[in-house]
Amino acid sequence: xxxxxxxxxxxxxxxxxxxxxxxxxxxxxxxxxxxxxxxxxxxxxxxxxxxxxxxxxxxxxxxxxxxxxxxxxxxxxxxxxxxxxxxxxxxxxxxxxxxxxxxxxxxxxxxxxxxxxxxxxxxxxxxxxxxxxxxxxxxxxxxxxxxxxxxxxxxxxxxxxxxxxxxxxxxxxxxxxxxxxxxxxxxxxxxxxxxxxxxxxxxxxxxxxxxxxxxxxxxxxxxxxxxxxxxxxxxxxxxxxxxxxxxxxxxxxxxxxxxxxxxxxxxxxxxxx
Amino acid sequence: xxxxxxxxxxxxxxxxxxxxxxxxxxxxxxxxxxxxxxxxxxxxxxxxxxxxxxxxxxxxxxxxxxxxxxxxxxxxxxxxxxxxxxxxxxxxxxxxxxxxxxxxxxxxxxxxxxxxxxxxxxxxxxxxxxxxxxxxxxxxxxxxxxxxxxxxxxxxxxxxxxxxxxxx
Numbered sequence: 001x002x003x004x005x006x007x008x009x010x011x012x013x014x015x016x017x018x019x020x021x022x023x024x025x026x027x028x029x030x031x032x033x034x035x036x037x038x039x040x041x042x043x044x045x046x047x048x049x050x051x052x053x054x055x056x057x058x059x060x061x062x063x064x065x066x067x068x069x070x071x072x073x074x075x076x077x078x079x080x081x082x083x084x085x086x087x088x089x090x091x092x093x094x095x096x097x098x099x100x101x102x103x104x105x106x107x108x109x110x111x112x113x114x115x116x117x118x119x120x121x122x123x124x125x126x127x128x129x130x131x132x133x134x135x136x137x138x139x140x141x142x143x144x145x146x147x148x149x150x151x152x153x154x155x156x157x158x159x160x161x162x163x164x165x166x167x168x169x170x171x172x173x174x175x176x177x178x179x180x181x182x183x184x185x186x187x188x189x190x191x192x193x194x195x196x197x198x199x200x201x202x203x204x205x206x207x208x209x210x211x212x213x214x215x216x217x218x219x220x221x222x223x224x225x226x227x228x229x230x231x232x233x234x235x236x237x238x239x240x241x242x243x244x245x246x247x248x249x250x251x252x253x254x255x256x257x258x259x260x261x262x263x264x265x266x267x268x269x270x271x272x273x
Numbered sequence: 274x275x276x277x278x279x280x281x282x283x284x285x286x287x288x289x290x291x292x293x294x295x296x297x298x299x300x301x302x303x304x305x306x307x308x309x310x311x312x313x314x315x316x317x318x319x320x321x322x323x324x325x326x327x328x329x330x331x332x333x334x335x336x337x338x339x340x341x342x343x344x345x346x347x348x349x350x351x352x353x354x355x356x357x358x359x360x361x362x363x364x365x366x367x368x369x370x371x372x373x374x375x376x377x378x379x380x381x382x383x384x385x386x387x388x389x390x391x392x393x394x395x396x397x398x399x400x401x402x403x404x405x406x407x408x409x410x411x412x413x414x415x416x417x418x419x420x421x422x423x424x425x426x427x428x429x430x431x432x433x434x435x436x437x438x439x440x441x
Contacts, residue, residue, distance in 0.1 A: 013323050017356040020331040024349035028403050031344025042342050047293075050340070054294050113297070113341065115304040117405055120342035156342060184410075187303070248300075 031118075032164075041149045041156050042111060042122045048154040051110035051122055059108075059251070066251045073140035102217055103257040105129055107137075109250045110154070114161050114187040121157040125255060126150045134215055136256040142221040142244040143167065143209060144253055161187055161247055169222055170210040174199055177210045178239070180222065187247045189226065192239040199237065201228050207241050214261045277318055285333060288313050293340035304417065307424040308347075310337055311396055312432060314355050315389060316377055319362070323355075330355035343404060350400035354392055361391050377433060386430055393425045394418065 008015065042051070059066075111122035125131050127150050135147040137157050145157040145165065158165055160182060167180040169192055176199035178192040192207060205225045211218025223241040231238055258264075292310040299306050313333060317326050334351030338344060365388040377385065397418045405414050 013327070013356070016324055016327050017352060020327060020352045021349055021356075024331070024334065024345035024352060025403070027338070027345030028349060028406070029344075031342075032406055042340055044339070047340050050290070050293065111340075115300045115306065116341075116343065118343075122342075 042120065043126065043149045043151040043154040043156045045151070045153070048110065048122065048124070048151070052124060055108065055110045055124075062249070062251055065249065069140055069251070076140075101259040103259055105131065105255040105257070107131075107155075107253050107255055109253055112248070112250050114159070114247050117163055117184040119159040119161045120148065121145065121159055121250070123155050123157060123253065123255070124153065126153045126155045128152050130257075131155050131255055132257075134261075136215040136258075137253050138216070138220055138256060139245065139250065139253045141246075142223065143216060144245065144247070144250065146215055147255065159247065160190055160243075167216070168210040168213045169207055171195070171199060171201065171225075172206040172208050172219075173202075177212065178236075180207075180241070188243060190223070190241050190243060192241050193231075193236070195237040195239055197230070197235060197237065201225060201237060201239065203227065207239070214258050214264050216256065217258075281313075281317065284313055284316070285329070289333065289336055292337055297341055301424065302420070305420045305424055307421065307428045308397065308400070309425060309428050309432065310347075311351065311354060311393065311425070312429050314351060314358065315392060315429070316433065317355075317358075323359070326355045326358070327352060346400050346403040349403055350396045353399050354396040357395065358392070361388055361395075365391065377437065382430075382434070385433065386426070389429050389433075390422075390426050393429065394422050397422050397425065 042048070105125055107123040107125040109121055110124050111120075113119045113121070121137075121144070123131075123137070131147060131150050133147055133150065137144045137147060143160060145159040145162070146167070147155050148158040149156045160167065160180065163182055163184050165180070165182060168177060169180045170177045176196055178195040180190055180192055182190045195201070203225050207222045207225065209216040209218060209220040209222065221244050223243040223245075226240045226242040228237050228239040230236075288310045292308065296307050296309055310333060314326070314330050317329070330351040331348050334348035335345065337347040337351075341347070365384050398414070401414045401417045401421075
């Protein structure tokens, strides 16, 4: 006993270092698995408060671009409304609008990052606004990511610029699906993997969400095809997608809640049993 | 004694805020950021107990991690830097360290630059290795370490020189 105590006292610096280093290493490893970064994330009152203060100053510098984006979106929505009214007049009902029911919450980006291998955003809406894990996040240009962690008033978003992000997507012109990933290199490009060799691919084609997941509705824009190559196995394409969104400049975003999600998930679970 | 503790607490808070509010968002060339919060570890009083430095460094790193959603990479790197600090001091200041008489604002700039450069490169290498967490991307890690280190070293030396002159 005496010897053990002596050993501990003699090497106390090294032992403390070892302890702290392994805690940090544990947190790191934990953060590298999807949906596990529970303890160390920026969805808490302290970080939210600091980022909120900075954001309220920072917003003034982006008012102009933000206004332009909103004006553009207004224009597009008005156009859609006109088309819809016209189609209603001709007693033709467009059924695509009735496909899913989504509740939209508007949020501000408090923290944005795009230069790390795994990027997260922090938003100013949380549990109090009934935001939960796995809600989709988009803005007027296209998709941004999926809600990862939430606290009372803040939430973090697993950005599409994150190597753990996998989102179902398809080519607009055909119905071939793939999964959207990021190789961690450029914030302008993401990769669409596992696209079948049968798919007709043209540079410049639009990529949009596939609607197979319960997170995003079908047809949200992602980007255009910049280049493509055949996978090593030779069966699938890897497509380089140029994003519509400028991920380095995000202000207002929309959080999407699929109101049918619970129903769909329980149905799928019943099927699996 | 109280004065030293107070100035260290203020330095801790200021460096943390500057790091998370400004330096984390510089993204020079798309990915190069300086990590100046390690100045705190460099300037921590030498006569102070090493255990305290380890614990405080861990907390500083962890807080930076919380702000940047990076798991525990900054905490791990900061603790490592705090642990090997005596070795760095000995190798760059030599005899002065043995006599426990280093004053960072009065000794020659050469030793200071050696000390900060060694520490920064080690800290950045550990941090980027853990952040990337993939042995096949070792070149990316080295590239990031190189560019970010240059940025951090220049900024750190400038900050230390500027603020130490003023205090005198």
